[in-house]
Amino acid sequence: MYIYDQIDQAVVDQRVAQYRDQTQRFLAGQLSEDDFRALRLRNGLYIQKHAPMLRVSIPYGLLSTKQLRMLAHIARKYDKDYGHFTTRQNIQYNWPKLEEVPDILADLATVEMHAIQTSGNCIRNVTADHLAGVNKEELDDPRPWCEMVRQWATLHPEFSYLPRKFKIAITGSPQDRAASKVHDIGLHIVKNEKGELGFEVLVGGGLGRAPMIGSVIRDYVSPSELLAYLEAVLRVYNLVGRRDNIHKARVKFVVRSMGVEKFREAVEAEYALCRDIAPTLTEAEIARVKAYFNPHSYEKLMDTDVASGKESEFRTWYHRNTVAHKVSGYRVVFVSLKSPTRPPGDITTDEMNHVADLADKYSFSEVRSTHDQNLILAEVKQTDVYAVWQALKGLDLAHPNIGTLTDMICCPGLDFCSLANAGSIGVAKSINERFDNLDYLYDLGEIQLKMSGCMNGCGHHSVGHIGILGVDKGGAEWYQITLGGSTGGHDASLGDVIGPSVAQVDVSETIDRIITVYVDQRAEGERFLDTYRRIGIKPFKARVYAQTNQAA
Amino acid sequence: MRKLIKQREIVDDTWTYADEEAAATANAVIVPLAQFVAERDQWLSSGKKLGVRVAPAEILDAIVADLPRIALVACEFGGIGEGRGYTHAQLLRRRHNFQGEIRAVGNIKRDQVFYMARCGFDTFDFPAGTDLSVPLSAFNDFNVAYQPSSDRGVELKKRAV
Numbered sequence: 001m002y003i004y005d006q007i008d009q010a011v012v013d014q015r016v017a018q019y020r021d022q023t024q025r026f027l028a029g030q031l032s033e034d035d036f037r038a039l040r041l042r043n044g045l046y047i048q049k050h051a052p053m054l055r056v057s058i059p060y061g062l063l064s065t066k067q068l069r070m071l072a073h074i075a076r077k078y079d080k081d082y083g084h085f086t087t088r089q090n091i092q093y094n095w096p097k098l099e100e101v102p103d104i105l106a107d108l109a110t111v112e113m114h115a116i117q118t119s120g121n122c123i124r125n126v127t128a129d130h131l132a133g134v135n136k137e138e139l140d141d142p143r144p145w146c147e148m149v150r151q152w153a154t155l156h157p158e159f160s161y162l163p164r165k166f167k168i169a170i171t172g173s174p175q176d177r178a179a180s181k182v183h184d185i186g187l188h189i190v191k192n193e194k195g196e197l198g199f200e201v202l203v204g205g206g207l208g209r210a211p212m213i214g215s216v217i218r219d220y221v222s223p224s225e226l227l228a229y230l231e232a233v234l235r236v237y238n239l240v241g242r243r244d245n246i247h248k249a250r251v252k253f254v255v256r257s258m259g260v261e262k263f264r265e266a267v268e269a270e271y272a273l274c275r276d277i278a279p280t281l282t283e284a285e286i287a288r289v290k291a292y293f294n295p296h297s298y299e300k301l302m303d304t305d306v307a308s309g310k311e312s313e314f315r316t317w318y319h320r321n322t323v324a325h326k327v328s329g330y331r332v333v334f335v336s337l338k339s340p341t342r343p344p345g346d347i348t349t350d351e352m353n354h355v356a357d358l359a360d361k362y363s364f365s366e367v368r369s370t371h372d373q374n375l376i377l378a379e380v381k382q383t384d385v386y387a388v389w390q391a392l393k394g395l396d397l398a399h400p401n402i403g404t405l406t407d408m409i410c411c412p413g414l415d416f417c418s419l420a421n422a423g424s425i426g427v428a429k430s431i432n433e434r435f436d437n438l439d440y441l442y443d444l445g446e447i448q449l450k451m452s453g454c455m456n457g458c459g460h461h462s463v464g465h466i467g468i469l470g471v472d473k474g475g476a477e478w479y480q481i482t483l484g485g486s487t488g489g490h491d492a493s494l495g496d497v498i499g500p501s502v503a504q505v506d507v508s509e510t511i512d513r514i515i516t517v518y519v520d521q522r523a524e525g526e527r528f529l530d531t532y533r534r535i536g537i538k539p540f541k542a543r544v545y546a547q548t549n550q551a552a
Numbered sequence: 553m554r555k556l557i558k559q560r561e562i563v564d565d566t567w568t569y570a571d572e573e574a575a576a577t578a579n580a581v582i583v584p585l586a587q588f589v590a591e592r593d594q595w596l597s598s599g600k601k602l603g604v605r606v607a608p609a610e611i612l613d614a615i616v617a618d619l620p621r622i623a624l625v626a627c628e629f630g631g632i633g634e635g636r637g638y639t640h641a642q643l644l645r646r647r648h649n650f651q652g653e654i655r656a657v658g659n660i661k662r663d664q665v666f667y668m669a670r671c672g673f674d675t676f677d678f679p680a681g682t683d684l685s686v687p688l689s690a691f692n693d694f695n696v697a698y699q700p701s702s703d704r705g706v707e708l709k710k711r712a713v
Binding site: 238 | 608664670697
């Protein structure tokens with residue numbers, strides 16, 4: 001993975017000093033509440049319901065075990081012994097003290113980590129496919145490109161006060177595991193007709209209260225000009241994006257109001273003018289960064305039959321929670337943070353330390369976070385998979401539900417977030433309890449359930465196969481259900497609202513009815529999403545809103 | 553006389569804004585962009601040193617052709633979230649090769665100064681009553697940077713690319 005040089009280290013060290021000074025001036029009354037707000041926000045510090053919330057950046061979801069242990073240390077020393085992994089591969093702490101945040105940042109800087117631009121109206125953490133570098137299909141590893149974009153975006157003097165936040169995701173594989181089409185910019189690694197690697201550029205995707213799928217504005221930009229092209233997009237956005245209405249300020253609204261063609265023309269015109277003065281990624285710089293992501297020194301191994309002869313509990317987990325690695329003899333292992341006993345994405349100090357130990361022993365001392373809030377040990381020898389399972393099982397981190405209904409994405413909701421209209425953790429729990437039969441879950445197959453406590457959409461509800469959105473109805477917590485959303489591959493789509501929202505106590509029953517329709521109507525081997533696309537919303541609507549006494 | 557920060561020093565402002573009383577007799581005047589466009593010939597032949605004040609939503613195109621005869625461009629900031637002035641300064645320095653003074657004016661704060669200096673601002677007219685010794689330290693917030701830019705008044709080490 002990438003290792004900081006003196007420049008990188010100086011950036012984070014000096015950022016700690018700068019933020020410490022800002023905090024001290026605020027505490028001394030020399031900075032107003034409003035002025036400090038703008039400053040702390042671009043460093044990941046929100047003031048939440050109970051306490052500040054600090055979001056720490058995990059660039060493209062890649063952690064060394066040293067870094068994971070530091071995250072555990074921070075949870076223990078400054079928080080309540082746990083952290084929460086987010087849908088953008090970062091981690092959040094819900095109980096830090098405002099005056100201790102500079103110390104947390106100083107601790108992070110010792111392991112090449114920071115909270116720079118994890119919130120605020122600036123370029124946020126650059127995310128990637130969580131199977132980058134280990135899946136067979138990819139054209140190129142997106143992580144070096146993420147790192148180059150990360151450095152360019154870090155403390156960018158011109159683009160640090162944008163109209164609104166700006167999120168970039170990069171994928172190198174046909175299957176889109178980074179939700180790139182619902183990012184402000186999605187970059188897809190492609191080859192042009194000469195066979196040269198480059199990037200397809202999508203702009204204007206987003207979730208929140210007006211979810212949109214991004215539009216392709218360029219089929220190919222060469223690696224050397226990637227940053228120039230990004231500068232062109234950001235400059236157009238910085239000048240014409242709306243600043244009078246926070247709800248219309250994302251770049252997706254610029255693309256929608258100008259139209260894709262006009263927006264493309266504006267970007268191309270800016271690109272033509274700026275490419276001489278914009279930063280260029282030289283071959284030397286590309287080679288420098290790429291070298292950090294060279295393949296690990298894998299042993300020469302044959303694929304082995306890991307599952308047969310083992311107990312069924314292991315076989316179930318193996319089929320659900322592991323996937324193929326591109327190198328024979330190795331396997332990708334998911335660490336599920338979605339068991340019935342934990343809020344989705346939460347992990348304790350001890351668990352973080354144990355996962356770090358496992359990664360040291362079995363997976364090249366690296367751990368990944370995924371955009372659906374799980375962890376990954378990406379490079380486990382197949383002969384070690386059984387031992388890893390036993391260890392994970394002992395830690396309650398082997399719940400075999402990856403990709404199923406209960407592997408749901410979920411924001412912190414009303415329990416922690418001051419923006420939320422409704423709770424999400426409690427609803428997740430009730431769904432978990434309702435769908436606790438694993439055989440039934442496997443029979444249902446791949447279903448992505450995504451839940452947000454408000455229309456800001458941190459839980460990506462609009463692109464869930466089943467989406468749940470918390471709404472406030474006269475002070476009570478209600479939930480709007482959508483069906484048919486998707487982020488995957490070439491067919492990203494936004495969910496359709498099924499009808500009037502339902503009360504909190506009825507959510508799991510409603511999900512149950514939706515699932516029943518699927519089970520009744522599905523063709524052999526057909527996924528939920530495909531059944532929905534085939535039969536449409538009507539049968540679901542009819543069942544969900546049928547009289548309760550009939551269905552009960 | 554108004555004090556401001558120019559090239560990292562606290563100095564007297566030698567310019568007058570067009571809406572100030574002294575503007576009629578001043579020999580260096582900063583005119584709002586709309587007024588400059590409406591009264592262009594008059595201002596260009598006035599014999600005064602000429603500055604133009606650009607509001608965040610205004611576009612630079614109207615003054616680009618006249619930049620050789622303009623000695624100062626003042627970019628307005630309405631508050632800490634306002635970011636268009638950074639792009640205006642970058643474009644003036646890097647695209648239009650403007651060598652005159654670029655001034656940040658309006659509701660500007662100490663913690664914006666480093667980025668502003670990196671975008672090519674060299675003068676900072678803070679709200680009246682600001683202790684100007686405070687923002688002077690902002691030029692030293694960082695001595696490293698990743699991006700090529702229009703740096704003025706900051707000493708930065710960058711990776712050779």
